[in-house]
Amino acid sequence: MAAVNASLMAMNGATLLQRRPAERSTTSRQLRVKCMAGVSTKFKDVFAFSGPAPETINGRLAMLGFVSAVGVEIASGRDLFSQLATGGVPLFLGSAILLSVASVIPMFKGVSKESRSQEIMSSGAEMLNGRFAMLGLVALALTEYLKGGPLIS
Numbered sequence: 001m002a003a004v005n006a007s008l009m010a011m012n013g014a015t016l017l018q019r020r021p022a023e024r025s026t027t028s029r030q031l032r033v034k035c036m037a038g039v040s041t042k043f044k045d046v047f048a049f050s051g052p053a054p055e056t057i058n059g060r061l062a063m064l065g066f067v068s069a070v071g072v073e074i075a076s077g078r079d080l081f082s083q084l085a086t087g088g089v090p091l092f093l094g095s096a097i098l099l100s101v102a103s104v105i106p107m108f109k110g111v112s113k114e115s116r117s118q119e120i121m122s123s124g125a126e127m128l129n130g131r132f133a134m135l136g137l138v139a140l141a142l143t144e145y146l147k148g149g150p151l152i153s
Contacts, residue, residue, distance in 0.1 A: 046107045056113065057103050059130015061096055066133045069140060070152065079150040080141050 040046070046053045069080050084092070106116075113123035143151050 041108050041110050046104065052107055052113065053104055055127065055130065057100050058134065059127060060099055060103060062130055062133035062137050064095060064099065066137045069137065073150050073152050077150055077153060079144040081144065
Protein backbone atom coordinates (compact mmCIF):
# COMPACT_ATOMS: atom_id res chain seq x y z
CA MET A 1 0.00 0.00 0.00
CA ALA A 2 2.84 2.36 0.80
CA ALA A 3 4.39 1.77 -2.63
CA VAL A 4 1.07 2.48 -4.34
CA ASN A 5 0.59 5.69 -2.33
CA ALA A 6 4.14 6.77 -3.13
CA SER A 7 3.63 6.23 -6.85
CA LEU A 8 0.30 8.09 -6.77
CA MET A 9 1.92 10.95 -4.90
CA ALA A 10 4.63 11.14 -7.50
CA MET A 11 2.02 11.24 -10.29
CA ASN A 12 -0.57 13.53 -8.67
CA GLY A 13 1.38 15.29 -5.97
CA ALA A 14 -1.03 13.83 -3.37
CA THR A 15 -3.07 10.68 -3.13
CA LEU A 16 -6.83 10.57 -3.33
CA LEU A 17 -6.89 9.49 0.29
CA GLN A 18 -4.93 12.55 1.42
CA ARG A 19 -7.31 14.99 -0.25
CA ARG A 20 -10.39 16.46 1.35
CA PRO A 21 -13.68 14.60 0.70
CA ALA A 22 -14.90 17.21 -1.79
CA GLU A 23 -11.67 16.93 -3.80
CA ARG A 24 -11.80 13.11 -3.71
CA SER A 25 -15.33 12.92 -5.13
CA THR A 26 -14.54 15.51 -7.83
CA THR A 27 -11.43 13.61 -8.90
CA SER A 28 -13.21 10.25 -8.97
CA ARG A 29 -16.06 11.77 -11.02
CA GLN A 30 -13.53 13.23 -13.47
CA LEU A 31 -11.84 9.85 -13.82
CA ARG A 32 -15.18 8.11 -14.35
CA VAL A 33 -16.22 10.65 -16.98
CA LYS A 34 -12.90 10.23 -18.80
CA CYS A 35 -13.34 6.43 -18.90
CA MET A 36 -16.86 6.70 -20.34
CA ALA A 37 -16.23 9.66 -22.64
CA GLY A 38 -16.32 7.92 -26.05
CA VAL A 39 -19.06 5.37 -25.37
CA SER A 40 -22.65 6.14 -26.35
CA THR A 41 -25.42 4.75 -24.16
CA LYS A 42 -28.28 5.47 -26.56
CA PHE A 43 -30.40 2.44 -27.44
CA LYS A 44 -30.01 2.92 -31.20
CA ASP A 45 -26.21 3.24 -30.88
CA VAL A 46 -25.81 0.19 -28.64
CA PHE A 47 -27.98 -2.00 -30.89
CA ALA A 48 -26.86 -0.52 -34.22
CA PHE A 49 -25.51 -2.93 -36.82
CA SER A 50 -21.96 -1.78 -36.06
CA GLY A 51 -22.71 -1.20 -32.36
CA PRO A 52 -21.27 -3.23 -29.50
CA ALA A 53 -24.35 -5.29 -28.61
CA PRO A 54 -25.16 -7.47 -31.66
CA GLU A 55 -21.82 -9.19 -32.17
CA THR A 56 -21.05 -9.37 -28.45
CA ILE A 57 -24.36 -11.01 -27.57
CA ASN A 58 -24.37 -13.32 -30.60
CA GLY A 59 -20.78 -14.35 -29.94
CA ARG A 60 -21.43 -15.10 -26.27
CA LEU A 61 -24.57 -17.07 -27.10
CA ALA A 62 -22.71 -19.00 -29.80
CA MET A 63 -19.90 -19.88 -27.38
CA LEU A 64 -22.42 -21.09 -24.80
CA GLY A 65 -24.45 -22.96 -27.43
CA PHE A 66 -21.47 -24.69 -29.03
CA VAL A 67 -19.98 -25.87 -25.74
CA SER A 68 -23.41 -26.98 -24.49
CA ALA A 69 -24.28 -28.80 -27.72
CA VAL A 70 -20.99 -30.68 -27.85
CA GLY A 71 -21.07 -31.43 -24.10
CA VAL A 72 -24.59 -32.88 -24.21
CA GLU A 73 -23.71 -34.79 -27.37
CA ILE A 74 -20.69 -36.38 -25.67
CA ALA A 75 -22.67 -37.15 -22.50
CA SER A 76 -25.87 -38.49 -24.06
CA GLY A 77 -25.06 -39.27 -27.70
CA ARG A 78 -27.94 -37.09 -28.99
CA ASP A 79 -27.40 -34.77 -31.94
CA LEU A 80 -28.15 -31.05 -31.90
CA PHE A 81 -31.62 -31.35 -33.45
CA SER A 82 -32.78 -34.03 -31.01
CA GLN A 83 -31.46 -31.91 -28.13
CA LEU A 84 -33.64 -29.02 -29.30
CA ALA A 85 -36.63 -31.30 -29.91
CA THR A 86 -36.54 -32.80 -26.40
CA GLY A 87 -36.76 -29.64 -24.31
CA GLY A 88 -33.73 -27.68 -25.39
CA VAL A 89 -35.65 -24.65 -26.68
CA PRO A 90 -36.84 -23.36 -23.26
CA LEU A 91 -33.31 -23.78 -21.87
CA PHE A 92 -31.89 -21.96 -24.87
CA LEU A 93 -34.40 -19.11 -24.58
CA GLY A 94 -33.82 -18.74 -20.84
CA SER A 95 -30.05 -18.65 -21.18
CA ALA A 96 -30.29 -16.31 -24.19
CA ILE A 97 -32.41 -13.81 -22.27
CA LEU A 98 -30.20 -14.00 -19.18
CA LEU A 99 -26.95 -13.63 -21.13
CA SER A 100 -28.35 -10.83 -23.31
CA VAL A 101 -29.51 -8.78 -20.33
CA ALA A 102 -26.23 -9.38 -18.51
CA SER A 103 -24.31 -8.24 -21.59
CA VAL A 104 -26.41 -5.13 -22.27
CA ILE A 105 -26.56 -3.66 -18.76
CA PRO A 106 -22.86 -2.59 -18.71
CA MET A 107 -23.22 -1.16 -22.23
CA PHE A 108 -26.09 1.10 -21.12
CA LYS A 109 -23.97 2.21 -18.16
CA GLY A 110 -21.26 3.35 -20.58
CA VAL A 111 -18.76 0.59 -19.93
CA SER A 112 -17.02 -0.62 -23.07
CA LYS A 113 -15.56 -4.09 -23.51
CA GLU A 114 -12.20 -2.54 -24.30
CA SER A 115 -12.09 -0.74 -20.95
CA ARG A 116 -12.56 -4.07 -19.12
CA SER A 117 -10.11 -5.94 -21.35
CA GLN A 118 -7.04 -7.59 -19.86
CA GLU A 119 -3.92 -9.04 -21.43
CA ILE A 120 -5.12 -12.65 -21.77
CA MET A 121 -8.89 -12.19 -21.53
CA SER A 122 -9.04 -9.43 -24.12
CA SER A 123 -12.03 -8.09 -25.99
CA GLY A 124 -10.36 -9.06 -29.28
CA ALA A 125 -9.97 -12.67 -28.12
CA GLU A 126 -13.62 -12.77 -27.04
CA MET A 127 -14.71 -11.45 -30.44
CA LEU A 128 -12.57 -13.98 -32.29
CA ASN A 129 -13.75 -16.87 -30.09
CA GLY A 130 -17.36 -15.78 -30.61
CA ARG A 131 -16.92 -15.74 -34.38
CA PHE A 132 -15.36 -19.19 -34.37
CA ALA A 133 -18.15 -20.47 -32.12
CA MET A 134 -20.75 -19.11 -34.55
CA LEU A 135 -19.04 -20.91 -37.41
CA GLY A 136 -18.61 -24.05 -35.31
CA LEU A 137 -22.27 -24.17 -34.33
CA VAL A 138 -23.40 -23.81 -37.94
CA ALA A 139 -20.85 -26.41 -39.06
CA LEU A 140 -21.99 -28.81 -36.31
CA ALA A 141 -25.65 -28.44 -37.29
CA LEU A 142 -24.92 -28.82 -41.01
CA THR A 143 -22.65 -31.83 -40.51
CA GLU A 144 -25.16 -33.59 -38.26
CA TYR A 145 -27.97 -32.85 -40.72
CA LEU A 146 -26.01 -34.26 -43.66
CA LYS A 147 -24.74 -37.23 -41.63
CA GLY A 148 -28.17 -37.96 -40.20
CA GLY A 149 -26.96 -38.36 -36.63
CA PRO A 150 -24.58 -37.08 -33.99
CA LEU A 151 -21.08 -36.05 -35.03
CA ILE A 152 -19.52 -37.46 -31.86
CA SER A 153 -20.81 -40.91 -30.98
